[in-house]
Amino acid sequence: MRHHNTKRKFGRVRKIRRALLNSLALNLMVRGKIKTTEPKAKELRPLVEKLVTRAKVDNLANRRLIIKKLSSRSSGIKKLFTVIAPKYLDRKGGYTRVLKLGARKSDGAKMAIIEFI
Secondary structure (H helix, E strand, O other), X not given: OOOOXXXXXXXXXXXXXXXXXXXXXXXXXXXXXXXXXXXXXXXHHHHHHHHHHHHOOOOHHHHHHHHHXXXXXXXXXXXXXXXXXHHOOOOOOOOEEEEEEEEOOOOOOEEEEEEEO
């Protein structure tokens, strides 16, 4: 039974699923907005929200935790601490929004845009 197992698996093993979400999170931080499938955007949202909340307090421990989580790509992490997190210091949550788009033409997958507010 799948009681309380709410995470999506995307037909991938855990290691590859984590790599996918980390890559999407880094791209979102670098670009500010990305277009992906709706389930991936919905699964990415809590991850990014937690990272931004952690980055609002800029200290060594938080930097190390985020580097560990995102596999140390310095450009995205630097932008998270210098640009993104200070923008949301007075906000308690809800840093991202998911805008639903139509279905993709090739395979009919529901598409969405995830962006920072």
